[in-house]
Amino acid sequence: MPAGDVASAMSTEVLSVGPGHTLRQVAVVMASAKVGSAVVHDTDGAGVGIITERDILRSVAANEDLDAETAGDHQTSEVVFAAPTWTLSEAADAMKRGGFRHLVVLHDGEVAGIISVRDIVKAWGQDRS
DSSP, rough: OOOOHHHSSBBOOEEEOOOOOHHHHHHHHHHTOOOOOEEEEEETTTTEEEEEEEHHHHHTTOOOOOOTHHHHHHBBBBBOOEEETTHHHHHHHHHHHHTTTTTEEETTTTEEEEEEEHHHHHHHHHHHO
16 A cells, blocks of 8 residues: 655645535635635534535525525535544545545644545655655
């Protein structure tokens, strides 16, 4: 299995939105940043969640109003967090078990980054070069 840890492959530039942002607002900033997920910071309640393009797509498919539905209503709040010291294999296994493509990376209780399946595949591809 290829080597590497989460810290070496994760993105440290994390898009963050509030739970009150509409899905349209979230979609616009995600598209502008060219990312597939955003961390949802709820300083008054649930803490840290994540919203992905898949969550927005489900809302569109359900014919919901993207200007009324909010990130807080569609986020995953039972987030599986990774540590920067996890191996890429550990991160991939957690994604496989949970059926998701992104992990929020925490270091000392703070968001340090996000790692996606794409990040892992890219890192493993570089190992082969």
